[in-house]
Amino acid sequence: MSDDTSLQIPFPHRRNSHGPHATVLHRDWLTRHPLLADPGHPSYAHWEVVELAALGYPDAGPDELALAADLMGFYFLFDDQFDGPLGRRPAEVAPICERLIAVLHGAHPDTGSPAETAFADLWERSVRGMPARWQSRAAYNWEWYLASHPAEAAGRISKRPPDREGYLVLRRGTAAMETIFDMVERLGRFEVPAAVLHHPVLRQLRQLAADIPSLSNDVRSFPLEAPRGDVNNLVMIVQRERHCSAEEACAVVTAEAQLMVERCQHLYTQLPDVYRELGLARVERIIAQRYADGLLTWLAGYLSWESRTGRYQTA
Structure with missing residues (x-):
């Protein structure tokens, strides 16, 4: 999309210095788990997956960044298998996802498919050394992501295009943002106290930080998704709501996302009051702030990457 659809982000983005190390390890991982026929394919390289991580x-440390890169690669390549005819056959999509969900609960991959072995490896590395409460939350969020794909496939063949509420329910699943935010704790080797993790201010901040990339992504991916029949895109919904052009709908969605960014900024300034009102100890405040900073760092980093990656180019 053109630059006039870009968001103005008041949060700074930074780049991890361990990118070259992670690039080597990520290519090795793709060789062991061949989600791609050619791990060095120029098209995949143009996505800049390690750059996103x-x-x-x-x-994140060197090996932790490699784990993050492997996760980013998995999200993209797992999702992309449903862009073709398979993505219009929900009865076939469901068993694929169920086998991965079973891995979350102790099952071993039984088909030897690259998706299963890759996911089993990612899950084992992710939960290693993490507390039981974090593991339970992470498993739930992964199940939510995986189980959303059959519904997305059903939506492609349904004669009932989603309304805004239905869009949000499904998009929040397929976007996988909760699993991405769980990794803020995992890669930082900390766990946010429950009282502040579920406080309304931090929950709102997390939800906005999760939704903004979806809206921005809908604008950038619209030219790719519309021709193949994808319907769970807010640009399409706004077009139907307003009976307007795609260009106008993109501008509306971008404006909505910009308001959400401003709301994020306002909520962020409330966090010190939240910590004080909850009576958090100093170490708890530090951990909670690391998490909040991690959410907004991810948001700023993702939007910077999205504006340059070759993944959403139509050519």
Whole structure:
């Protein structure tokens, strides 16, 4: 899309310095789990997957950044298998996702498919050393992401295009943002106290930080999604609501996302009051702030990456 659809982000983005190390390890991982026929394919390289991980998690150590890069690659390549005819056959999509969900609960991959072995490896590395409460939350969020794909496939063949509320329910699943935000804790090796993690201010901040990339992505991916029949895109919904052109709908969605960015900024300034009102100890405040900073760092890093990546180019 043109530059006039870009968001103005008041939060700075930073780049992890371990990108070259993670690039080597990520290519090795793709060789062991061949989600791609050719891990060095120029098209995949043009997506700059390691760059996304480096911008999203700038403080991660070398091996942690490699884990983040592997996760980013998995999200993209797993999702992309449903862009073709398979993505219009929900009864076939569901068993694929169920086998991965079973991995979350202790099952071993039984088909040897690259998706299963890759996901089993990612899950084992992610939960290693993390507390049980974090593991339970992470498993739920992964199940939500995986189980959303059959519904997305059904939507492509349904004669009932989604309304705004239905869009949000499904998009919040397929976007996988909760799993991405769980990794803020995992890569930082901390766990946010429950009282502040579920406080309304931080929950709103997290939800906005999760939704903004979806709206921005809908604008950038619209030229790719519309021709193949994808319907869970807010640009299409706004077009129907307003009976307007695609260009006008993109501008409306971008304006909505910009208001959400401003709301994020306002909520962020409230966090010190939240910590004080909850009576958090100093170490708890530090952890909570690291998490909040991590959410907005991811948001800023993602939007910077999205504006340059070749993944959403139509050519």
